[in-house]
Amino acid sequence: MEKMNKERSLVICAALLAAALVVCSLILANPLEHYATNKSAITVTGSAKKQLTSDLAVWRGSFYQETVNLQDAYTNLKNDLVKVKSYLVKQGIPEDQIVVSSISTMPQYVYNANGSSTGQIASYRLTQNIEIKSNDVQKIAAIARSATELIEQDVIFDSQPPEYFYTKLNNLKVDMLAEATKDAKQRAEKMAASTGSKIGALRSAKMGVFQITPVNSNEISDYGMNDTSSIEKEITAVVNVEFGIE
Structure with missing residues (x-):
């Protein structure tokens, strides 16, 4: 009789433990799913180029x-x-x-x-x-x-x-950053669409350095370039953007 009581107690404990695990899983599942969704993101680099003529x-x-x-x-x-x-x-x-x-x-x-x-x-x-x-x-x-x-x-x-210099450079940089961000959004949309997703809100944006080079030049610098040797120049703006994924 004592042996049977012990076995019955073990069965009850096992059942209670299993039920507790199921309840815990249900409680944690929704927050974890919500967390993963919020953290799903895509980071892209956008750029914009424009040719300009020195005015000084x-x-x-x-x-x-x-x-x-x-x-x-x-x-x-x-x-x-x-x-x-x-x-x-x-x-x-x-x-x-x-x-x-x-x-x-x-x-x-x-x-x-x-x-x-x-x-x-x-x-x-x-x-x-x-x-x-x-x-x-x-x-x-x-x-x-x-x-x-x-x-x-x-x-x-x-x-x-x-x-040779371009004196309206500061105003132009604002427009160039807007164009680079637009390019980044288009890239992100295409990448997300290829996996059946779509992009959400903009999470962060980081401006890169500006490269001002002679036209058709491949020179770049980690610190940016500001060519003064040529009348005809090309300015390149780069921005790194992170979008949420829906």
């Missing part, structure tokens, strides 16, 4: 005179500045757009056979720089190429490559 050019050049006598070097450099300004004005640059730097003076020393300076001054080199900023980028490009003609006037002139 900055060009710099320099010229120098070197003579034994400092006063002669200064006089000669002053005459060179008159020639440089006259040349640029004839090329269509208003004189008030020509920014002239102060004169830089650098003594040139005599060196001995061992290559060491003797401390004796051999001559004086005086250098002056000019800078022009203009919205007529094509004119600046042409002048930068032809400015070495000043050499024919005995001006030792060094023309630097112009820098």
Whole structure:
């Protein structure tokens, strides 16, 4: 009789344990299912490209005179500045757009056979720089190429490559990000549709770096690029977006 009571007790305990497990499963199932649904998401990268033309050019050049006598070097450099300004004005640059730097003076020393300076001054080199900023980028490009003609006037002139900028870049970036986000949404919709799902609300968006490169260039940088060497440029905006899945 005692043996039968023990067996009956074990059966009852087993039944109660099984029932408890079933109840727990039912209680936990719905929250877990809801959690999994909320955490289902898709992350995509969207991009947008736009070609633009620079609307500002900055060009710099320099010229120098070197003579034994400092006063002669200064006089000669002053005459060179008159020639440089006259040349640029004839090329269509208003004189008030020509920014002239102060004169830089650098003594040139005599060196001995061992290559060491003797401390004796051999001559004086005086250098002056000019800078022009203009919205007529094509004119600046042409002048930068032809400015070495000043050499024919005995001006030792060094023309630097112009820098080209797009001044409305900040406003353009806002539009580009909107286009990149739209592209990301379209990509997400296609990916979700391929599995019989559809995208839900936007969960997060992270802006990538902007790449401003010459047209048809494949150069990129993790920190972004800002090309100033070309008149015609291409800007690329990238955004990483996460959408919920329904």
